[in-house]
Each structure stands twice: as structure tokens, then as C-alpha cells.
Amino acid sequence: MSEIAVVAISVAKPxxxxxxxxxxxxxxxxxxxxxxxxxxxxxxxxxxPRRFVFVERWESREALAAHAQSAHITAYRKAVADWVEHAEVRVVSKIV
Known part of the structure; x- marks a missing residue:
């Protein structure tokens, strides 16, 4: 398994x-x-202050994929669909 990192940004509508x-x-x-x-x-x-940023580290891409399909993330997406102006998820790997 190869550890990965994620930067997930959500910008709230005013x-x-x-x-x-x-x-x-x-x-x-x-x-x-x-x-x-x-x-x-x-x-x-x-x-x-409308911009929220998650900094995440996961053991593997598989763990991240399971997270993306989890019940709480699925519910989150539905709950905030009208509140978010912009969302972006970047999967990155550490260089140094």
C-alpha cells in the first residue's frame, strides 16, 4: 500500500x-x-472565511475510495448541494 494525501476544498455560498x-x-x-x-x-x-479545507492522509487509494462511498460522505453531499459554490478534491503524493 502506498500512502496518499488529499486536499479537499469547499467554498460556501454567501x-x-x-x-x-x-x-x-x-x-x-x-x-x-x-x-x-x-x-x-x-x-x-x-x-x-467561506473556504474550508480538509487536509487528509490515507493508507491507500482503496481506503480513500471506501471513504468516498461511506454513508456520512454520501449524506453530506446531498445535504450541502445547495450551500456549496465550489468544491475541489486533489489527491497528491508527498515528494519530500
Whole structure:
């Protein structure tokens, strides 16, 4: 298995910042308990408070794929569909 990292960004539509924040915070506990989850930290952009950033580390692509299909992530996508202006997920590998 090869460890991978993820940077996942969600930008709330104006007026939905706090609702999105609460839902994102709710993902942390269940995700940290998933098999293969090494790191799952939620951040908020200091200069753009509508932008939330997850910094994640996973044991493998398979663990990440299972996470993407988990019940709490599926429910999250449905719950916030109208609150998110932009979402982006980047899978990266560490160089140094």
C-alpha cells in the first residue's frame, strides 16, 4: 500500500458559511474512525472565511475510495448541494 494525501476544498455560498461549517465538523469524528484514515483535519481559510479545507492522509487509494462511498460522505453531499459554490478534491503524493 502506498500512502496518499488529499486536499479537499469547499467554498460556501454567501450566507451558508456556518451551516456548511457545522456539517463539515460533523464529518471529522466518523471519518477519523474509518479504516485507513491517518489524518483528517478541517481548516478554515483566514483570508476567505467561506473556504474550508480538509487536509487528509490515507493508507491507500482503496481506503480513500471506501471513504468516498461511506454513508456520512454520501449524506453530506446531498445535504450541502445547495450551500456549496465550489468544491475541489486533489489527491497528491508527498515528494519530500
Amino acid at each position: 450566507g451558508y458559511e456556518e451551516q456548511l461549517r457545522q456539517v463539515l465538523e460533523g464529518l471529522v469524528g466518523p471519518t477519523r474512525k474509518e479504516q485507513g484514515a491517518l489524518q483528517y483535519d478541517l481548516h478554515r481559510d483566514v483570508q476567505e
